[in-house]
Amino acid sequence: MLPVYxxxxxxxxxxxxxxxxxxxxxxxxxxxxxxxxxxxxxxxFFTFTEGMLKLDPEAYSTKWYxxxxxxxxxxxxxxxxxxxxxxSTILATxxxxxxxxxxxxxxxxxxxxxxxxxxxxxxxPLVIIAAGMYFFYSVIDIAGTDFGIIVAHAMLGxxxxxxxxxxxxxxxxxxLLRASSSLGxxxxxxxxxxxxxxxxxxxxxGALFAFVTSFDEVVLIIFLADPDQRTIPxxxxxxxxxxxxxxxxxxxxxLILISVILLFTIELLRRRSENQGIxxx
Numbered sequence: 174m175l176p177v178y179x180x181x182x183x184x185x186x187x188x189x190x191x192x193x194x195x196x197x198x199x200x201x202x203x204x205x206x207x208x209x210x211x212x213x214x215x216x217x218f219f220t221f222t223e224g225m226l227k228l229d230p231e232a233y234s235t236k237w238y239x240x241x242x243x244x245x246x247x248x249x250x251x252x253x254x255x256x257x258x259x260x261s262t263i264l265a266t267x268x269x270x271x272x273x274x275x276x277x278x279x280x281x282x283x284x285x286x287x288x289x290x291x292x293x294x295x296x297x298p299l300v301i302i303a304a305g306m307y308f309f310y311s312v313i314d315i316a317g318t319d320f321g322i323i324v325a326h327a328m329l330g331x332x333x334x335x336x337x338x339x340x341x342x343x344x345x346x347x348x349l350l351r352a353s354s355s356l357g358x359x360x361x362x363x364x365x366x367x368x369x370x371x372x373x374x375x376x377x378x379g380a381l382f383a384f385v386t387s388f389d390e391v392v393l394i395i396f397l398a399d400p401d402q403r404t405i406p407x408x409x410x411x412x413x414x415x416x417x418x419x420x421x422x423x424x425x426x427x428l429i430l431i432s433v434i435l436l437f438t439i440e441l442l443r444r445r446s447e448n449q450g451i452x453x454x
Contacts, residue, residue: 205429212237212422219417237423247420249401250408257319257404258387261326265383268327269334270376274368276335277342288339292332302328303396310397317399325393330383337382341375374442381435389428 175184215234216222224232241247272291275281294302306325310316345368353363369376391406398407405424412421 209426212426237419240420241423250403250405254404257322258384260323261387262380262384264327265330266334266380269331270338273335273338291335294329295332299392303392307396326387330386333382334379337375337379341372378439378442381439385435
């Protein structure tokens with residue numbers, strides 16, 4: 174029920190705003206609403222068949238998902254995607270957490286400049302970063318290596334870790350650090366026993382963002398990877414150019430599922446962090 178003092182214009186805007194928000198959300202999720210049903214098409218087409226529109230059970234099939242999990246190329250791409258994402262996430266989480274803790278120190282000079290440098294991979298166009306890394310990797314001869322790809326993906330994921338951990342540290346009570354030091358704990362023990370447990374939700378959230386960034390990345394892979402280092406996005410990109418196959422839609426649907434699961438996890442961590450802050454206060 175709207176308050177009785179709302180004017181007719183305000184009541185109109187109240188409902189109009191909800192309609193606008195619903196249309197924007199529909200615009201954003203429309204590709205998902207189309208991709209997922211098409212991945213169950215029994216025919217090798219990227220369009221809704223007459224049987225699908227009539228909800229004929231025979232017009233739907235899971236064979237493209239079966240092909241995704243049984244085809245050798247897709248299996249290699251899946252393995253590479255998880256391998257690069259996990260390894261780069263570990264590296265990005267360590268680097269980003271250390272950087273965020275350092276930036277939270279009052280004795281850190283040039284904080285603004287360092288922060289701008291750390292988050293620059295989020296601002297600079299990815300194709301420029303990929304081209305620059307390709308030339309740099311060619312000089313030091315690590316182009317086409319697993320190490321080079323992991324470092325490149327970690328560079329893209331580190332800004333997310335820095336931002337989330339920095340946001341967590343914004344409400345951190347630094348008197349806890351002084352209390353830990355007064356009780357004889359060294360800096361490493363203080364970080365492991367005091368700082369890290371309190372910033373853990375931010376660290377995990379940043380790690381999940383870094384994982385998604387690496388798992389969905391395709392531009393760096395095109396520039397830096399060898400043919401046997403294809404990931405799922407690269408395999409999808411190649412499939413669209415070489416041979417259009419609905420298996421691409423099955424892969425896209427699985428990527429959507431992974432992203433949704435990770436987003437729900439991040440939201441749960443955010444709420445847990447807020448509840449913890451309320452409890453601590």
